[in-house]
Amino acid sequence: MTPYVRPDRTISRRSLLATAGLAAAAVGGLSACGGGGDDAPGSGGSAGPVTAKTSEIKVGGGAVFAAGQAVVTQPTAGDFKAFSSICTHAGCPVAEVTDTINCNCHGSKFSITDGSVVNGPATQPLAARTVTVSGDSLSVA
Template sequence: MTDHPKTHLPRPLPRPLSRTVLTRRALATTGGTLGVGAALAACGGDDAAAPVAAPAPGETLAQLSDVPVGSGVVVQDADGSAVVIVQPEAGQVAAFSGLCTHQGCAVTLRNGELDCPCHGSRFDLTTGQVLKGPATEPLEPLPVQVDGDSVVAAP
């Protein structure tokens, strides 16, 4: 009887389920896809700001002297909602909701425009029209009037 050495090839060990090997390309693609998805979820696909509640008629919003001619101010009404008041010409006033129509963030007055610090929308100071998105709708106009030295919400 001849002794033949048994040829024994080891079987490969099974790959553990908890360990996944990702190539750089797969990791970059997955990370990019997740990042884009997160960004879209954060911004939403459409303008989803809450409905605007107008200040109560007769409510004093600002003193006319506090609203620069050719510019404006952002104030809060009695309910704490942001209101933009502008005075394009001496004695003429207009007002808009101070909430961005994209997602409802309060706008700020900057460089002669109304800017949304949340997603970068920009609005015309005197008309509330969209200058740059993602907002697609203008700021909601609010009725105001001059009463003596005050800017008040109109009926």
């Protein structure tokens, strides 16, 4: 009878690093456009407070505040609105505000007036946030 010979299970440093790099990239990719719990798409995520000058928000447009996960718009003069800046389609941050709030990941567009979907693939509106105006400053909670 032939004795059992255990196969050599060594792994090269290069293979180990390549595998670890692929795993890290996969986790990073999943976290970039996904979410769950409090960070679910459209929930507002772990948004912090935002402060800005009212003059920073163009009438008929708006501005994205990435650090606070907020987008502030001014559909008509003196009427300020705020929404989550996290797209409800795949959890990507919206990129810009023109006459709509635009997500460049997959092309969704939202109304600057109420955050409703203007163009998919998103099917849910952006979550509303509370904006408070005091003189020439505004804050979003």
